[in-house]
Amino acid sequence: MKTTLSRQIIWNFFEGKTTPMQNTLIQEWLADPNSQELYFQWLEEWERDNPQFTPNVEAAYARSLQLVQEIEPQTDDITLTEEPVVRSFVSRFRFVQWVAAACVMLVAGAYLLRNEWYYKRYETGYGEVRTIRLPDNSRVSLNAHSVLTVPRFGFGSGQREVQLTGEAEFAIQHMPDHRRFIVRTPDQLEVQVLGTEFIVYSRERGSKVVLSQGKVQLRQLRDLTAKPVIMLPGDIATLSQEGHFSLRHQQQLPTHQAWKHRRFMFENTSVAEIAYQISEHFGVNVVVSDPALSRRTLGGTFQANSAMSVLQVLADILNVQITQTKQPDPTVDRDSVPTYVLTSLPKSIP
Structure with missing residues (x-):
């Protein structure tokens, strides 16, 4: 089941008021990217209300390591007398170890995600x-x-x-x-x-x-x-x-400003450059089949709704045939993109 946490719990965490169990839940909750964005939003809100707070992940990480060193067992100081006392000590020591490990995991995770912080x-x-x-x-x-x-x-x-x-x-x-x-x-x-x-x-x-x-x-x-x-x-x-x-x-x-209005504007622009801009904007491959076609130039303003809509206008103006050589299949290859090949059609004889 997906873990959900309230803003108050996260704010308590910023103030050091959360329990070990809540710290574990926070760690599980932060595994979700959507939770990370919400976490940073709440952190920004808390920081605005508490301007004295300045995040220093590296220092916190160093302090956590020091904490672990301080709670390491000193076997020379332990006297094995009565069994209940030993069990009580071991239980407390294991609890402290567990808390320290949880703190280290949280701080280490924050250190690794410091760019996201x-x-x-x-x-x-x-x-x-x-x-x-x-x-x-x-x-x-x-x-x-x-x-x-x-x-x-x-x-x-x-x-x-x-x-x-x-x-x-x-x-x-x-x-x-x-x-x-x-x-x-x-x-x-x-x-x-x-x-x-x-x-x-x-x-x-x-x-x-x-x-x-x-x-x-x-x-x-x-x-x-x-x-x-x-x-x-x-x-x-x-x-x-x-x-x-x-x-x-x-x-x-x-x-250079036409893209803000979802348009392409060309002024004596080569077909090779137009193909590059379409590939760059829509994430498709546009291949010009021969050098003569790639050197042809074109001017005008075109609505950039989709790669195919722009290519179809080019095909009508330049008498070019468009062939799609690769159909993307996201279920097989998420990086698969369509490839369009532009080929000049023979001139019609009147």
Whole structure:
């Protein structure tokens, strides 16, 4: 049967008022990912009501190990006199051992899950677009297949720093003390802002920053000798997978912002690039059968409801045949994805 716990029991746990049996139930309850998210929500509520609390998992773990060492049996001090006394001592000692082991298991589990303690993840699936309001009232729109990691504690009152994998548009709330907002990407690109609107893209083939309002500063942390770069509205900065950096001024931004409205916008975009964007957004494989077709270009705005809806429009415009070569079967392979092959049809003779 699934374990359910009330908020009051968890709050008692934060205050050290729970019994050994309740600690065991809490440990079983935390095995459920949904319970973990509820646990962190209640922890944040309790921390707001008890501002003196600052979680320090490493210190707690060290204290628990010290506790176990302190309760280790000292056999030299035990005198075997009367049997009832020995049994009573052994019973108490085993109980203390059990309590210490439960504490170690709870603290060790918290230590192993410290990233989940400290950070909250916002994630979107393929084809999903999601808008998030951060504690400092900044707004983030996450594109498909993206992850934003935000500190659970002190965000807004202290340093504002997030990590992004994928693509997102940020509308940053300006703070009275001009506190910076920092976005970091896996390829060690750092974006620093005060109050502005911009898009950050960071995937396998590199990173990109599109600035629509305000001013941002970029740094390449894997090259500490490189000078910071200041971007102005209309600028687009790119960092390739190989580490090549470029900055373009006075660019047309709508094509980079269309995904917020669940659309694709192309301007003389190659079929190869369109195929890549469809694969990236919907989590499918799109294969262009020949080089001549991959070099053809296309312009226009297309509604991005599904991979097949976009591909069908391309097929009608470019006289292309779409063949699905792999049917996904989630019951057999959860990672199985459909593959679409684009092939040029022969021109009809009038």
